[in-house]
Amino acid sequence: MNNMGKRKLTSTNLQNERFISATCDLTYALCLLSGRWKMLILCHLKDDILRYSEIRDKIPGITERMLTVQLRELEKDGLIYRTVYPEFPPHVDYRLSEMAIELIPVWDILENWGTAHRNKIDSPVQ
Structure with missing residues (x-):
């Protein structure tokens, strides 16, 4: 059986993730939401109930496998x-x-923070 792409249950990374998540609730929450696509998916579901194909169409660049x-x-x-x-x-x-x-209120606060600070980070240094 091919185990490519699967983490071992005894790997150091998984042990560290379990320890950190167990000792810090903020880290636990961030682990649930982390990943390149999860927040995009959740944001699209914020205002609507969507079918798989509708989610896929709203997120250019995501593969069928990754969306699944x-x-x-x-x-x-x-x-x-x-x-x-x-x-x-x-x-x-x-x-x-x-x-x-x-x-949702937390996401809204983070979005506002991102809007306020994006220009500071993205603008060239003068």
């Missing part, structure tokens, strides 16, 4: 709900969980 992986992780971590409708072809949609909805 990120959606599974977000669902496993309780940040989104996945609803499968019994019809043919299958209809699946995604929406924020109550736990993720609680984060």
Whole structure:
């Protein structure tokens, strides 16, 4: 069996991540949200219930595999709900969980902070 791309349960990185997450609630929260695509997915679900293809179309550059992986992780971590409708072809949609909805004010504050400070970082030094 090919284990490429899978972390060993005994790896130092995984042990460190578990220790840090267990001792610091902020780090735990950031670990749940970390990754290149998770916040983009969550932001698109902030105002709407979306199907897989709608999420994919809103995020240029994400591969089908990566979108699937990120959606599974977000669902496993309780940040989104996945609803499968019994019809043919299958209809699946995604929406924020109550736990993720609680984060919206935090995201808004971070977004405002990013807006205020982006120009300071991105502008050339004079």
